[in-house]
Amino acid sequence: MTLVAKIFNVLGWRRSMKPKTPAAALLEWYDVHRRALPWRAPAGGRADPYRVWLSEIMLQQTTVAAVGPYFEKFTTRWPHVAALAGARDEEILAAWAGLGYYARARNLVACARRLAADGFPESEEGWRALPGVGPYTAAAVAAIAYDLPATVVDSNVERVVARLMAIETPLPAAKPEIRAAAARLSPRERPGDYAQAMMDLGATICTPASPACGRCPLAPFCVARARGIAAGLPRRAPRLARPERVGAVFVARRKDGAALVRTRPARGLLGGMSEFPGSDWSDAPVGVEAAPLKLDWRAVGPVRHVFTHFALTLDVFVAEAPGTAKPPPRARWVAADALAREALPSLMRKVARLAGL
């Protein structure tokens, strides 16, 4: 907000400058309430495309709070794209461990190497062609890092627009309608600030459960608010029940502290991540017959973990292995002090903790 505008504001003359469009009202609100985030440029400053890209990948389906420490870790260790492109795949997967959706990390590596080799695209279309960059991320980077007038649509924007226009079609069927409305709303001026303003509004005011309409700069324009249906929008198709799966996992330890670990197949669930050997996960319980080595296994309890599309209960077994034990195919002994550098997903960290590692 300009100094003049601030003075007018303080003097209570704001009503006389009431914005004529939602975009103008939103930008005025953003100038006062914008959140300071690690990947964001200071007001009026220029954002670093590398940091914008990295943050957008991390933020896919992930909260700002969860991303914070990971973004800090990545940018400290790999301050620019050349550094990231030069890192080993396993290093990056290990640094990503715990953030989830590990295909993002695999695509991040591939994308970093393309960016380092070919340079950063300066168009939305150019970004869209990169691995791990879909319609949302391409538009977000174009708008935020290059100030190009792209239509940015994430779930915040979907929610804000569905309410603003009182779109009652359930998601995902409503996506085309919402996108079209979002495109009409997007201003030609300050596209980067506008995109971030929509997301800040969705995160702090126009929240899913109980929106703070009383503090919303778009309230005068909001059809859903006028009709008293804001909190119920956007509608969504009902979710299907989450299936249950069970399995067993085995933590073998040598006297010197080393533990038996293997790497999961490169693609699919937890692809490329490390794990303790175990059974498949299905609907039938299994016992120690699924163990990778014949040892005196001791049950230490179940671990419960909920994935997006199924819930898992894993029976955890531990045993001491002789120093001479040969690792089974695809498995390896990992020294106790090297375990922290393994790409162990949260599920396997729960297992490690229960096993006393």
Place this chain on the structure above:
DNA sequence: GACACGTGGCG
């Protein structure tokens, strides 16, 4: 369009 793909916080 539908489904696979993680994790943690919140009401």
Place this chain on the structure above:
DNA sequence: TCGCCAAGTGT
């Protein structure tokens, strides 16, 4: 306790 949800993408 448990379902909902988060700055989506790839197949």
